[in-house]
Amino acid sequence: MPPIKVKSAEVATSPKRQHKADARVAAAPHAAAKPRAQTRIQREKQDVILEAALDVFSMHGFRGATIDQIAEVAGMSKPNLLYYFPRKEEIHRRLMSALLETWLAPLRAMNADGDPFPEIRSYIRRKLEMARDYPRESRLFANEMLQGAPRIIEMIEVDLKNLVDEKAKVLLGWMDQGKLARTDPYHLIFSIWATTQHYADFDVQVRAVLGPGRGGEGRFEDAARYLEGLFLHGLTPRGIGKGA
Amino acid sequence: MPPIKVKSAEVATSPKRQHKADARVAAAPHAAAKPRAQTRIQREKQDVILEAALDVFSMHGFRGATIDQIAEVAGMSKPNLLYYFPRKEEIHRRLMSALLETWLAPLRAMNADGDPFPEIRSYIRRKLEMARDYPRESRLFANEMLQGAPRIIEMIEVDLKNLVDEKAKVLLGWMDQGKLARTDPYHLIFSIWATTQHYADFDVQVRAVLGPGRGGEGRFEDAARYLEGLFLHGLTPRGIGKGA
DNA sequence: CAGAATTTTGACCAGTTGGAAAAATGTTAG
DNA sequence: CTAACATTTTTCCAACTGGTCAAAATTCTG
Numbered sequence: 001m002p003p004i005k006v007k008s009a010e011v012a013t014s015p016k017r018q019h020k021a022d023a024r025v026a027a028a029p030h031a032a033a034k035p036r037a038q039t040r041i042q043r044e045k046q047d048v049i050l051e052a053a054l055d056v057f058s059m060h061g062f063r064g065a066t067i068d069q070i071a072e073v074a075g076m077s078k079p080n081l082l083y084y085f086p087r088k089e090e091i092h093r094r095l096m097s098a099l100l101e102t103w104l105a106p107l108r109a110m111n112a113d114g115d116p117f118p119e120i121r122s123y124i125r126r127k128l129e130m131a132r133d134y135p136r137e138s139r140l141f142a143n144e145m146l147q148g149a150p151r152i153i154e155m156i157e158v159d160l161k162n163l164v165d166e167k168a169k170v171l172l173g174w175m176d177q178g179k180l181a182r183t184d185p186y187h188l189i190f191s192i193w194a195t196t197q198h199y200a201d202f203d204v205q206v207r208a209v210l211g212p213g214r215g216g217e218g219r220f221e222d223a224a225r226y227l228e229g230l231f232l233h234g235l236t237p238r239g240i241g242k243g244a
Numbered sequence: 245m246p247p248i249k250v251k252s253a254e255v256a257t258s259p260k261r262q263h264k265a266d267a268r269v270a271a272a273p274h275a276a277a278k279p280r281a282q283t284r285i286q287r288e289k290q291d292v293i294l295e296a297a298l299d300v301f302s303m304h305g306f307r308g309a310t311i312d313q314i315a316e317v318a319g320m321s322k323p324n325l326l327y328y329f330p331r332k333e334e335i336h337r338r339l340m341s342a343l344l345e346t347w348l349a350p351l352r353a354m355n356a357d358g359d360p361f362p363e364i365r366s367y368i369r370r371k372l373e374m375a376r377d378y379p380r381e382s383r384l385f386a387n388e389m390l391q392g393a394p395r396i397i398e399m400i401e402v403d404l405k406n407l408v409d410e411k412a413k414v415l416l417g418w419m420d421q422g423k424l425a426r427t428d429p430y431h432l433i434f435s436i437w438a439t440t441q442h443y444a445d446f447d448v449q450v451r452a453v454l455g456p457g458r459g460g461e462g463r464f465e466d467a468a469r470y471l472e473g474l475f476l477h478g479l480t481p482r483g484i485g486k487g488a
Numbered sequence: 489c490a491g492a493a494t495t496t497t498g499a500c501c502a503g504t505t506g507g508a509a510a511a512a513t514g515t516t517a518g
Numbered sequence: 519c520t521a522a523c524a525t526t527t528t529t530c531c532a533a534c535t536g537g538t539c540a541a542a543a544t545t546c547t548g
Contacts, residue, residue, distance in 0.1 A: 041495070041545085059391055064307030067536060080496055082537065120479065139390050142445070146383050146390075147303055149448045156452045164453045181481045186454055187470035188479070191439050194446075198438035201386070204393045208400045209408045210430055226431035234478035235364065235432070237425045285515090285525070311506060324526055326507065 046084055049074045050098075053091045058139040061147060062092055089151075096144065096152050099137050104160065106130065107189070110167055116174040117232065120192075124227055127196035132220045138200035164189055195227055290328055293318045294342075297335045302383040305391060306336055333395075340388065340396050343381050348404065350374065351433070354411055360418040361476065364436075368471055371440035376464045382444035408433055439471055 052074035056065040067088055071081040085091045106126040110119050131138055149156055164186065171185035199206055199220065207215040214222070296318035300309040311332055315325040329335045350370035354363050375382055393400055408430065415429035443450055443464065451459040458466070 039494075039546085045495090061305045061308050061387075061390075063309075064305050066534080068534080077497065078536085079498080079538085083495070086537085088536065116479075142386065143305075143390055145446045145449055146305075146387055149452075153448065153452065156449055160449070161453050161455065175481075178481055181473065181477065181479045183473050183479065184466055184470045186458070187467050188474075190442060190446075190450060190453075190467075191471070191474060194438040194442035195435050198434060202389045202434075202437075204397065205389055205400055205404070206434060208393075208397065209405050209434075211405065214430070222428055223431050223434075226428045227435070229425065229427050230432075230435060230474070230478060232478045233425065233480055234474060234476045235360070235425045235427065236477055237419075237422055289525090310504080312504080321527065323507085323509095323528085327525070330507085332506065 042084065045076070048076075049081055049084055049091065050095060054095060054136050054140060057092060057095060058136040058143060061143040062088075062151070063147075092151065095140060097155075099140060100152065100155055100159070102130075102134070102137065103141060104163055107163060107167055110170065112170040112173065116171070116180040120231060121228060124192055124196060124231065125224060127192060128199065128220060128224055128227070131196050131198075131200035135200035135203060138197050142197065142201045192231075195230075199223055286328070289320070292320075293325055293328055293335065294339060298339060298380050298384060301336060301339060302380040302387065305387040306332075306395070336395065339384060341399075343384060344396065344399055344403070346378070346381065347374075347385060348407055351407060351411055354414065356414040356417065360415070360424040364475060365472060368436055368440060368475065369468060371436060372443065372464060372468055372471070375440050375442075375444035379444035379447060382441050386441065386445045436475075439474075443467055 049070065053065070053070045055073055056070045059065075065088075067081060068078055070091070071078045074081060085094075106123055109126070110123050144150075144152055167189065168185035171180065171188060174180040175182045175185075206219065209215075210219055293314065297309070297314045299317050300314045303309075309332075311325060312322055314335070315322045318325060329338070350367055353370070354367050388394075388396055411433065412429035415424065415432060418424040419426045419429075450463060453459075454463055
C-alpha cells in the first residue's frame with residue numbers, strides 16, 4: 001500500500017484557503033469543519049460530468065481519455081469541470097466504485113436456498129440485461145481489466161474474491177446434492193461473465209457478424225435463448241421433439 | 245494442453261515495405277522499379293518495435309499508448325523509431341493486420357468433413373492455447389473492439405463475417421444431421437470466443453479470484469476441462485446419484 | 489436588495505505528445 | 519578505400535496534456 005496521492009478532504013485544517021469545492025463534495029469520513037451540504041448545482045453537474053466521463057473512459061481507457069474531451073461531452077469548460085473534480089483520477093475512481101457495486105449485485109442475488117437452474121438461469125438473464133442496458137459500464141470495467149486493473153486490484157482481490165468464494169461454495173453444495181453437474185464452480189462463474197459481457201464489450205463485432213438482419217435489438221433475446229440451452233444441456237443433441 | 249510454440253514477434257511480422265527509407269529511394273530521380281530489398285537491420289528493428297508496440301498498445305489502447313513509451317520498451321530513441329514507422333498509426337495497422345490472420349486461423353481450421361464434437365473441442369483448445377500463449381494479441385484485439393473497432397471495422401464486416409457465415413453453415417449442416425444440438429450457430433461461435441478470450445483479457449481478475457493456489461499455470465488446464473464439459477453436456481447432472 | 493457564497497470563465501503554465509529536419513555516424517558495394 | 523547509401527542522434531516545434539489562478543458572473547440567503 002504505497003503512500004499514493006493526497007486523498008481529498010482528509011485533513012480538516014487546510015493551511016491554504018482552497019476555493020475548491022472538493023472539501024464538501026467528497027465524502028469525508030468525519031469532517032471536522034462544517035461539511036455544508038451539496039447544492040443542487042453540484043449534484044446536477046457532477047452527474048453530468050460522470051455521465052460524460054463514462055462515455056469517454058469506457059471507450060478510450062484511463063490514459064486514452066482526456067479531461068478536455070470529457071468536458072466537451074459534458075458541455076462545460078475544462079476549468080469548470082475541474083472545479084467539481086479536481087483530478088482526472090477522482091472522476092475515474094468515482095465511476096469505478098459506483099460500478100463495482102452494481103456489477104456484483106446479480107451474483108449477490110444468487111440464492112443458496114433456491115434451485116440451481118432457476119438461480120443460474122436468472123443470473124445469466126440479469127447479466128445479459130446489464131450488458132444490454134449498461135454497455136458503457138461493462139466496457140469501463142473491461143478497459144480497467146485490460147490495463148491490469150491498477151486502480152481496482154484491491155477490490156478485486158478482496159471483495160470480488162470473497163463473493164465468488166462464497167458463491168462457489170453454494171454451487172458446490174448444489175453439486176453435492178446432485179442438482180448440478182459436478183464441475184469447477186469458479187470457471188463456471190467465469191463462463192457466465194464472459195458469455196454475457198461479450199455482448200457489451202464486443203458489441204461492434206457481434207453486430208457486424210450478425211449483419212443488419214439479425215444484428216438488431218433481437219440479438220439479446222437470441223443470446224439469452226442460446227445461452228440457456230448451452231448452460232442447461234450443452235451442445236449434445238437430445239431426441240426429436242424439442243421442448244419449447 | 246499441448247504447447248504450441250511460435251515466437252510472438254513473428255505474429256506481427258508481415259512483408260511490407262513502405263517506410264521512409266524506401267520512400268526516399270523510390271522518390272530518387274532514377275526510380276525505376278527498384279524498391280531495394282530490406283536490410284537485415286530493418287527487419288530486426290521493425291520486429292523489435294512491433295514487439296514493443298504490442299506490449300504498449302495491448303495495455304493502453306491506441307490513444308493511451310505513446311510513441312515515447314514504445315520507443316523506450318524497444319530500447320531506442322523516438323526519432324529512431326519514427327525512422328522505421330513514420331506514423332503511430334502505421335505501427336498499429338501493421339500489428340492489427342498481422343493479428344487478424346493469426347486470430348482467425350483456428351476457426352478456419354474447423355473442418356466440415358469432421359465430426360462436430362472433435363472439431364469444436366479442438367477449436368476451443370486452440371483458442372484457449374492462444375489466450376494462454378498470446379495474451380497480448382488477445383488484449384490488443386479486445387482494446388480495438390472496446391473502442392468500436394475504428395481501424396478494423398471493414399475487415400470485421402467483410403473477412404470475419406464471411407468466415408463466420410461459412411462456418412455457421414457448417415454447424416447448421418451438423419445440426420441437420422442430428423449430430424449437434426439445434427441452436428444458434430452464430431451465438432455458439434460467440435460463446436467460444438468469449439469463454440476462451442476471457443482468460444487472456446481478464447487475466448488479472450481470473451488470477452485474483454482463483455487466488456495464489458489455483459491461479460497458477462494450471463488454470464488453463466482447468467478451464468479446458470470445464471469448457472469441454474460445458475459445451476458437451478451443459479450443467480445438467482448425469483450419471484449416478486442423480487436423486488434430488 | 490445587499491452581501492456572501494458559489495459557479496464560471498479566460499489567461500496561463502510546465503510537461504508531454506506526435507512528428508520534422510538535418511547533421512552525424514555507421515555500413516557496404518564497387 | 520571511398521562514395522553512396524543506411525542508420526542514429528540532436529535539436530526543434532506546434533499542438534495538446536493535466537492542472538492552476540484570479541477575477542468575473544451568477545446564485546443564494548438574510
